[in-house]
Amino acid sequence: MTIKEILQLTKHRPWSLPTGNWKYYQEWNNAVFLHWQVDMKELKKIVPDDLEIDVFDGNPWVSLVAFTMEKIRPRGLPYFPPVSCFDEINIRTYVTYKNKAGVYFLSIEGGTRVSCQIARSLSELPYRYSNMKREENLYHSQNRALKSSLELRYQVGAPMSGKSTLDKWLTEKYALFQDTPTAINEFEIHHVEWPIFEIGLKDVQVNYPKFNNLLSNKPDLAHYSPGVQVIAWGKKRNKKITGI
Template sequence: MKEPIESILNAVGHRQWPIPNHSWFWYQEWNEAIFLHYQVDGKRLRELVPLHLELDQFDGEHWVSVVAFTMDKVHPRFTFPIEFLSTFHEVNLRTYVTCDGKPGVYFLSIEAEKILPTLLARLASGLPYKHSPISRTNKTYSLHGKRCEIGIEFLKKDRIGAPTPKELWLTERFSLYRGKNPEETAMDVHHKPWELFQVEFTKLNIRYAAFGGLVDFRKPNICHYSPGVQVLAWL
């Protein structure tokens, strides 16, 4: 059920830092999300992340995550969503960074389903959106593109009532860092805590052409499913 905006803004106990003190601009939903988390070598990861961003660590470990979900109802404040532009499937490959003491994520890759929303998302956010053909059902996710290939079949299992500190560190991130220049600021986001479930894969095939030496994407260390979150974003 869709939550009132005030209810989302008032849920701040899970954040590492306060929400911005000016008005949000974007509303969007990240629905039916699959998280696959991988521990990686920090030296290899350092080569892929701009130097002005500090690699974040959990107990000395570096991580990347593949996140597959459906972007839904995307629209600026005081407008309404348009189905063709506002809903599309997305797969991103992200890692964990800090900048000026603010933890967030840096995207190594973002693949999106529809051409026009991909172009608009790239222009509006400055994030590295690229178009790829993506299809999904309630139990599958597939992408066959030049940069990556993904085939997932999964079963949602038990709800995780109390996520571990590591699970929270991997999922509760509220700053999206972009670009290779320090003067390019982050996009701040806010949402209620992710509702996480255990997930079982009956098929898992992931290949990234540019990141093949980073990790074996067929063997995630931690996996989650979530029905999704309602997201507010600031310019």
Template sequence: MYRDILQSTAHRKSLLPEGSWIMTQKWNDLLFIHLPVPSNIISELLPKGLELDTFDGKAWITIIPFRVTSMRIRNLPPLPFINSYLELNVRTYVKRRGKTGVYFFSLDANNLLAVIGARILSLPYYFAQMRMKKKRKIEFKSRRKGKTSACLDVSYRTSDEAFYTDESSLDYWLLERYHLWSYRNDSLYQGDIHHKQWKVSNVEVYISQQQILSYFPDDTIIGNPLFHYASTKRVLFWPIKKVE
């Protein structure tokens, strides 16, 4: 299985990372909520060393709720207590020294051990109360623990056959990202991942509450959202390293 994933690279814009992958996860029932935003607002929030990446001059933020399963370190069995949990990511699109990827504003999860471990690795994780129900549609609810009111209530249901996106499309530009950056203690960190090309479907989405972007100005969203759904994806991770 892993050899097949590693040999599938035609959809990448960059080479596979050097060295061996160290961790794997399976991502399930992913909803991508892509939101167009003003470039100047996002640029001001990026740390030194990262440049905003845009498509036709437009910047984007993406909110992604999903379920993590089958998490394990390479050559070891699934990790007890943290091999399955819910997660909610908020990211934007950036580039650095010729590489395109994503910068995480926040990552919420409902497993405290996973949050602590990720924060040790310099990722901006937060502990949240979450719930996902899957029947005719998928319902996802998240409330971050603590003083903040960051939350998301959303339901979604696929409406079409899954498809691969065209390399010149906005869909491809938003989805096929294999480098990630985070910022902590005046230092920039880079992580690298790999998986097979995304196969997504169009999806019907109803957002009843969204305050996960509460730290942005009220007029941040400047256009209609774009949605994608993916049923599952096996992902390989390389070590996170300080780059600045």
């Protein structure tokens, strides 16, 4: 699908496209979503006070998304495979900021060291490098320094015939909010609605010591998607109100 065609498909969005030119193109492919319903008190310990934790039926959620980033490039330039394509795992929760719903990353790790360095420098997102291996129906990640790891074996099922309200709430987010010592950075994105497939989890071993009180080896819900083409706008800095 061309970028022009993607930008014309907006009926599924909760608000209008941002004004001004988009800045980056990227693809999020072969994505595995693992979702956990979590305790609000535990989650509040690691989410900035400037962001309001969003809930579904009164309950907060945290998701781990393991996928392959491909073809990331600035507007007007070609992508460069050694930097533009890498495996990524992010752990995110759901927040609102200035009446806009989005995600907040608790953790982001990438499988290519230089890509993590560039992404962290340009975006201020908390990218770190981890040793990753991906094969068909297998995703493995290990970070010896942080003693964290993910071992995931799965089988992709049939396309979901219909999405629940919760399915959409967990996947269809078009803004990202991330904190720095002085600001809340805001990023807007656009893509077509995620195509969602059923997934059978054969083995899930989640070991992130920092999030032991939130994540377990048995997620409450899981999805698979072949992926989406993503258009991203530039970073908007919002001064923090509550401090660090």
